[in-house]
Amino acid sequence: MEQDWIWGLVGGGLIGLGGAVYLLGNGRIMGASGIIGGLVDASGKDTAKERLAFLAGVILLPVLLMPLYDTPISTHVTDNWLVIIAAGLLVGVGTRIANGCTSGHGVCGISRFSLRGIVSTVFYILAGGIAVVLFRHILGVI
Amino acid sequence: MRIVIALLSGGLFGAGLFVSGMTDTRKVQGWLDVLGNWDPTLAFVMGGAIIPMVIAWQLTRGRRPLVGGSFPAPTDPLLDRKLILGSTLFGAGWGLAGLCPGPSIASLSYGGIGGVIFVLAMIAGMLVAPPLRARLDSVGAAA
Numbered sequence: 001m002e003q004d005w006i007w008g009l010v011g012g013g014l015i016g017l018g019g020a021v022y023l024l025g026n027g028r029i030m031g032a033s034g035i036i037g038g039l040v041d042a043s044g045k046d047t048a049k050e051r052l053a054f055l056a057g058v059i060l061l062p063v064l065l066m067p068l069y070d071t072p073i074s075t076h077v078t079d080n081w082l083v084i085i086a087a088g089l090l091v092g093v094g095t096r097i098a099n100g101c102t103s104g105h106g107v108c109g110i111s112r113f114s115l116r117g118i119v120s121t122v123f124y125i126l127a128g129g130i131a132v133v134l135f136r137h138i139l140g141v142i
Numbered sequence: 143m144r145i146v147i148a149l150l151s152g153g154l155f156g157a158g159l160f161v162s163g164m165t166d167t168r169k170v171q172g173w174l175d176v177l178g179n180w181d182p183t184l185a186f187v188m189g190g191a192i193i194p195m196v197i198a199w200q201l202t203r204g205r206r207p208l209v210g211g212s213f214p215a216p217t218d219p220l221l222d223r224k225l226i227l228g229s230t231l232f233g234a235g236w237g238l239a240g241l242c243p244g245p246s247i248a249s250l251s252y253g254g255i256g257g258v259i260f261v262l263a264m265i266a267g268m269l270v271a272p273p274l275r276a277r278l279d280s281v282g283a284a285a
Contacts, residue, residue, distance in 0.1 A: 011162020012190020057152025092267020098228025
């Protein structure tokens, strides 16, 4: 447990490195919701191949790293499908209306001192905190 | 070349999400839950990710991307209702399940049926976003 922050820092560094490679290499902002969303609504069909290659890398590396861990890794996601569906819908629609998520507005936006990125991050963290407190401590759903 | 760079970038992103524990919804919700047993990990992940990106943005000055073209122009500092409303909806979903777009994809191989359902619902949400966005724009223009 006390090593968690070190792995957080290491993992964060890898995430930032991924963003740096995407930016300096392809000249694009590494935002997960934008990369997925551009495929979903076909707005990014001209760059579909690099979007798919990016997502393949995202899926593949955890598969390759998994055997190095003694204990199986789990997302511990709730088994309440209603909660999962509601959350997925909110994340999908919200990130595409706001034009970014934790990686685009958060990591890539804050690092260029973008006001939009900073404001977005403040709002999704506040909303996330309120959602957890409301649905966990008050309603007891999650 | 663009494909190789994208694959490498995605690999680094996926590896980072995996080793940092950010595909574990308990750690994400643990960070958001200020009334519970608070887990600080997410702050370290964010900090660790922002540092290389600050350097990367500095390196874009006076340069061109490796594959040519140009870097994304600085964003218009426009704080519109789409940014606020969208971020709030996203945050609510993020807190509810503890998943955001990156980790939901990174954990597809081991997130079980719940993870797959989340991704499908997220895609459905992304499909309804464009008309909603257009509506918010037209309402804004009329006001």
